[in-house]
Amino acid sequence: MQPSVSLTPKGLARWKSGHPWIYQSDVSAPKHLLGGEVVRVTDARGAFLGQAFYSRESKITLRWLAWNDRPIDEAYFRERIIAADALRKELFPGETTYRLIHGEADGIPGLVVDRYGDYLSLQLLVPGTEKRKELIADVLESVLRPKGIMNRSDPGVRALEGLAPEKGVLRGSVPPTVPYREGPIEFRADLLNGQKTGAFLDQRENHLMAAQYTQGEALDCFSYLGGFALQLARRASRVTAVEISEAACTNLNANAQLNGLKNVDIVNANAFDYLRDQVDEGKKYDTVVIDPPSFAKNKSAIEAAKRGYKELNLRAMMLLKPGGFLISASCTYHVDEATFEALLDSAAADAKRRVQIIERRGASRDHPVLAGLRETRYLKCFVLRVL
Numbered sequence: 346m347q348p349s350v351s352l353t354p355k356g357l358a359r360w361k362s363g364h365p366w367i368y369q370s371d372v373s374a375p376k377h378l379l380g381g382e383v384v385r386v387t388d389a390r391g392a393f394l395g396q397a398f399y400s401r402e403s404k405i406t407l408r409w410l411a412w413n414d415r416p417i418d419e420a421y422f423r424e425r426i427i428a429a430d431a432l433r434k435e436l437f438p439g440e441t442t443y444r445l446i447h448g449e450a451d452g453i454p455g456l457v458v459d460r461y462g463d464y465l466s467l468q469l470l471v472p473g474t475e476k477r478k479e480l481i482a483d484v485l486e487s488v489l490r491p492k493g494i495m496n497r498s499d500p501g502v503r504a505l506e507g508l509a510p511e512k513g514v515l516r517g518s519v520p521p522t523v524p525y526r527e528g529p530i531e532f533r534a535d536l537l538n539g540q541k542t543g544a545f546l547d548q549r550e551n552h553l554m555a556a557q558y559t560q561g562e563a564l565d566c567f568s569y570l571g572g573f574a575l576q577l578a579r580r581a582s583r584v585t586a587v588e589i590s591e592a593a594c595t596n597l598n599a600n601a602q603l604n605g606l607k608n609v610d611i612v613n614a615n616a617f618d619y620l621r622d623q624v625d626e627g628k629k630y631d632t633v634v635i636d637p638p639s640f641a642k643n644k645s646a647i648e649a650a651k652r653g654y655k656e657l658n659l660r661a662m663m664l665l666k667p668g669g670f671l672i673s674a675s676c677t678y679h680v681d682e683a684t685f686e687a688l689l690d691s692a693a694a695d696a697k698r699r700v701q702i703i704e705r706r707g708a709s710r711d712h713p714v715l716a717g718l719r720e721t722r723y724l725k726c727f728v729l730r731v732l
């Protein structure tokens with residue numbers, strides 16, 4: 346029989362408000378549950394509300410799956426995966442690189458699947474998906490027919506669910522680097538050792554957009570594989586790409602060569618120091634991109650994160666020629682769009698520059714945000730013109 350859990354009145358209010366996560370203190374669950382089960386969710390009187398993944402270790406005890414009592418079986422996952430793939434094909438006709446499954450927003454909490462051409466790279470982030478690893482891989486193989494599937498279930502958040510990190514080839518075979526395209530630029534990513542699932546597909550549409558604002562001399566800070574730098578290089582006379590990881594610099598260099606781009610200078614340095622030195626030297630640029638890693642994984646680090654963003658953006662504004670463009674991103678969930686915009690305001694004031702906001706963007710459209718779950722809305726990407 347399917348296990349059942351009940352919600353406290355507070356949990357019930359949360360469920361009714363449409364939030365797909367219910368916390369430990371709002372759930373009463375039988376002791377024998379191990380985590381990973383699909384449970385029936387009821388109110389305190391036993392009336393059926395829907396179904397959810399159960400996590401025993403996590404503070405987030407329930408992750409909503411369905412309002413009805415349909416079986417959460419192979420057919421369920423197949424339907425979700427086919428629907429998710431259809432959306433991407435509609436958004437990006439002919440493209441073969443995209444986020445295929447973006448967790449809750451695609452109806453499968455705790456699952457991320459990125460498609461890089463013939464290969465898939467996935468993350469199983471909760472016991473509910475971890476325990477269905479083989480089932481999910483079977484469905485992905487039958488729907489997408491990939492040459493290989495990489496398992497990148499090694500992000501730190503797994504620990505909050507009581508899951509150990511895990512990575513390696515799950516199905517088929519995956520070469521050391523995998524080719525994929527973003528518009529006219531070809532990339533190679535290392536799905537096993539690269540960051541996240543291999544690359545940052547959430548910035549894919551922003552990479553292409555940034556090229557439209559580019560001319561003259563460009564600076565790309567926090568470059569990774571050159572997602573921004575190589576698109577900028579199509580239009581700029583020179584691009585300087587700053588990246589602290591040596592491995593990333595090696596791959597970025599290979600990607601620049603792959604595309605025959607000879608106007609990319611790669612600097613293996615700390616972007617904070619590099620920006621400071623460039624300001625001291627009086628350097629000027631036509632386009633600057635700032636795309637740092639997340640600065641605050643929890644609330645206690647927010648103030649330090651805000652100082653970091655302020656410093657980077659202030660320096661970037663000081664480096665821009667009048668009329669130059671700043672493309673500035675933040676992927677820190679705990680710094681929301683309004684807070685980030687306020688930091689940009691204050692950087693502009695300190696730089697004594699008049700700054701126009703041209704675009705307020707988010708993650709690429711293959712990273713949908715689930716209404717009711719603001720936690721899936723983490724990436725901000727502003728286009729500013731600095732006068």
Ligand code: SAH
Nearest residue numbers: 545567568569572588589590615616636638
């Ligand atoms: N802009 C990239 C993604 C950036 S992810 C893209 O669009 O694809 C953040 C990158 O910043 C990582 O590659 C990380 O190695 C690098 N990084 C982290 N701290 C850094 C620092 N202080 N200076 C320069 N690079 C840094």
